[in-house]
Amino acid sequence: MPNIGAPGYILLIILALLLFGPNKLPELGRAVGRTFREFKNGARDILSEDERTERKGVKDSVVQASQPTSSEVQPQPEDKRLS
Secondary structure, three states: OOOOHHHHHHHHHHHHHHHHOOOOHHHHHHHHHHHHHHHHHHHHHHHHHHHHHHHHHHHHHHHHHHOOOOOOOOOOOOOHHHO
């Protein structure tokens, strides 16, 4: 992809000033900034939700692995004193 360079940026700024005017450009800049910020926060929320889901899945598998299966459970002797 070719680089725009300094003359290209100057041309884009002049074109934006002609299309929107000097009063409207700050409002557009703020709107673009808010949009990027919301997108960034949304992406961060999705990633953290995925990490929480992964951690929960790992934690559940560790708990299941630590619990003995029915073949591992030893029968307990009955307490004859309670009768």
